[in-house]
Structure formats: C-alpha cells, structure tokens
Amino acid sequence: MTPPERELTRDRERTRRAVLEAAELAFEQRGAKASLAEIAALAGVSKSGLIHHFRTREHLIAQVIEHSVSRTWEEVRAHVDLAENRPGKFTRGYVRAFTGGSEYLTRVASPSGLLAALGTLGAAEPSEALQQADARAWNEAFDADGLPPGRALAIRFAAEGLIAAMNSPYLTPEQLAQAREELLALTEVDQP
Numbered sequence: 001m002t003p004p005e006r007e008l009t010r011d012r013e014r015t016r017r018a019v020l021e022a023a024e025l026a027f028e029q030r031g032a033k034a035s036l037a038e039i040a041a042l043a044g045v046s047k048s049g050l051i052h053h054f055r056t057r058e059h060l061i062a063q064v065i066e067h068s069v070s071r072t073w074e075e076v077r078a079h080v081d082l083a084e085n086r087p088g089k090f091t092r093g094y095v096r097a098f099t100g101g102s103e104y105l106t107r108v109a110s111p112s113g114l115l116a117a118l119g120t121l122g123a124a125e126p127s128e129a130l131q132q133a134d135a136r137a138w139n140e141a142f143d144a145d146g147l148p149p150g151r152a153l154a155i156r157f158a159a160e161g162l163i164a165a166m167n168s169p170y171l172t173p174e175q176l177a178q179a180r181e182e183l184l185a186l187t188e189v190d191q192p
Helices: 003-033 036-043 047-053 057-078 089-101 103-109 114-120 128-143 149-165 173-186
Strands: none
Touching (some): 003 036, 003 057, 003 114, 036 047, 036 057, 057 089, 057 128, 089 103, 089 128, 089 149, 089 173, 103 114
C-alpha cells in the first residue's frame, strides 16, 4: 500500500469510528429519536458522509452493536495487568473494567446507557452469529485463565451485576469498592 492509500484508509477508519462513537452517544441520549443528521453532526461529518459508511439506519445500528462488543474487549484488555504472571490475570482485568475501572463500560451498561437505548431501537440483541462468536470468545478467554471454571463464572457474572447497579441508590461507592476487592481476592488461587 502506498503512503497516500494508507492515509486514506486511516482517514476512513477514523471517520467510521467517529460516526460509531457519535451514534452510541446519540442513541444513549435520544434513543429512537436520534436522527442520522444528528449523528453526522456529532461525528463532524456530512449526512452523505455517514451514509457512505453506513448505508441504512439498520446497518448503522448493527455496526454500533459490533463496535460496542469490540470496545468491551478493548476495555477489558486495557485493565489486564501484564505484570501479573499468575492464574486469573484476565479475570482480574475483567473485574477491574466492570467495577468502575472503565468509564466506557460504566456508561454503556448503566440503566440509561447504550445497551438500554438499543432496546428502544428494536435492536436489543446483536445478531445470533455475533452473540455466539462473542460468547465463545469470552468463554475461551476465561477457560484459558487458569481459574476453576465455576469460580471464574461466579466472578464474571458478579462483576456484571455490579456494573448494572453502579450509580444507583442500591450500591454505594464504598460497597462497590468492597465487592471489587472481594472479587479480586477470589481470583487468587493457591499455588502448589
């Protein structure tokens, strides 16, 4: 690829990501009322520029779901401490990301966040193929992490429950910190 072609590709990727992130925010804030024109304006592109990347509203919604899935992986990986060379490293990153370490995950998983907003768009669920592939990838990552499978499942879903309760009157910041520490402690397995 020649340098000008590479620049065009990077510009296309930047524009695409900007549109996806703008769509996430617009859907969170306005739900089904968010228009393509509003999303384009938030992204700093023309409506025709948006349509160049996402030919229909349904295509954009499907891509927002895929982007959110991908971004969740990025957020968890960003919270994995590479210096922790013992079982549970990935699970600890997951706990950190899902218990307040990731602003993105806290925002999208809140009761008024992106996941709830997607339900108002008639797109509450990603495609079955995407769900199956994503579930398989998460299961493989947790299975490879070296923790007993039942323990990893309990920790994983407890962290997801905590993020859903965050910023509600049902979970104080002190309780969140306490639960996070307990979950992190559960990731430590005795070495022989």
